[in-house]
Amino acid sequence: MKTATKILFTLICLFIFQFTAFAQKQEVLLIGTFHFANPNLDAVQTIDFNILGDQSQKELENITNQIKKFNPDQIFVEWPATDQEKLDSLYQMYVNGNYQSYIKEKYQHTKQFASYNEDETFQLAFRAGKKTGLGKIYGIDYQMSLPFDTVMKAIESAKQTDLMNDISLFLKISTDEANLQRKTLGVTEIILNMNTPEFRAKNAGFYLQTINKAGSKESFAGAYSVSEWYRRNLYMYSLVQKLTKSTDKRIVILLGAGHAAMIKQFIALENKFKIVELKDLLK
Template identity: 40%
Template sequence: MQKIILLLVLTTFNLTFAQQKKKQILLFGSFHFENPGLDVAKVNTFNVMTDKSQKELENITDKIKKFGPDKIFVEWNYQKQAKLDQFFAKNTDSLLKNDSDERVQVALRSAKKLGHKKLYAIDYNETDFPYDSLVKEMKVANQLDLIKKNEETMKNYETDFNAKITKYSLTQLLLDVNKPDLSWYLQTAIKGGKTDNFVGAFLVSEWYRRNLYMYALITKLTESKDDKIMVLLGAGHTEIIREFVEHNPDFEIVELASVLK
């Protein structure tokens, strides 16, 4: 009888534990290794193809393998998953030697080490980012202090990042960009325009919408059998997605620093 009671207690405990177990999500925020110059702030390119950086990438992806994500999500248009599948199927050695994109150097390299068959595209590109209109409406509204603050924010970011490139290792730089300051959106951009003009709020809402849609895809593509996942995006994206994840009791955030230590 005691054995039966003990068995029932253990079974109940295991069921409760299974219900409470959270999926671990590694939010890997990155800068763009192949800097396309499309961001508002213009920064220099960090060369990840040097022998030193390649050794670091081997170490980084070895630690990702040890973490063991069941799926890796990347900043690739979700409507072009088939193209990503074709890209994934290419000769890995050739890509690693010739393509500096972070989706190759981090995501693809990790996926191959893990024995994954694919990467998962989650980027949503049907949003607007009317930065030129924002600056124009600041001028129309004669928001001189805001214009100055905006210019100083962009300049300080460029100067700071470019300085770090000259003295940081790749690993140090990646850990650093995983602590982005997003206050520009909610303290500067959102104020742009006259009181009856909401170009700033529209820009911010579109930025959040893009990230919210990516988060929606993460939740849809994460299956019950997946215990761990990794999301590799620009650090500005992962920081906002972090806000969404923190309100989802199904997920537990794993810090990049804890994986790379």
């Protein structure tokens, strides 16, 4: 009887420990998005989307209102980590209400104006941060050169015609789908579509399914390119790990959808955060 009691007590303690460990997990709202300012620096070239239109602005207000209810302790964005001081300055101007006058005076007649005026960092993250009362938005991007041209040359040199066709087809289908959504859907629906398990798996899988195979048996140009992509995202996630305090209950990570697809995998493997999806906040 005593042995049975001890076993039961041990099982209860184990259950309580596991339940407590789960309950104490910090929550992360992971949002993958398209680049509102559309710099067309990615392989998928898309048409412009009117993020400044009345309907888009209304939807951004709704999204950020829900993020406010989520009440994050920190927000991380795709901004160079090495340029945090500038991000701090811009955010303080935004909070103080003189951001628009500043960018109009400094950038209105430059190519940079669209980015400062339309980018998701300012349209979404700054708006959510101000509503939540955050004093700082953190940039976690670690930019590096991805040798895509080298990969294409390696494919051509190895006469990997089928692989080249697979890459071209993937890019064409992705471009067509993205452009159709930009023509027919609002910003909320587009973002939600970019955060489905299917979209993330397709996005993250592309590199292993195609790019990783580029080059002859003696060339690892493709694998090197994929490793650089992983490295960039690992560096970004490393900053999330380092900057998230033990006292933070909830954080937001807002990145391009390709990065978010990778970060989702890292979060799952680390098993520290409980992922919250934007669709759940918008119900």
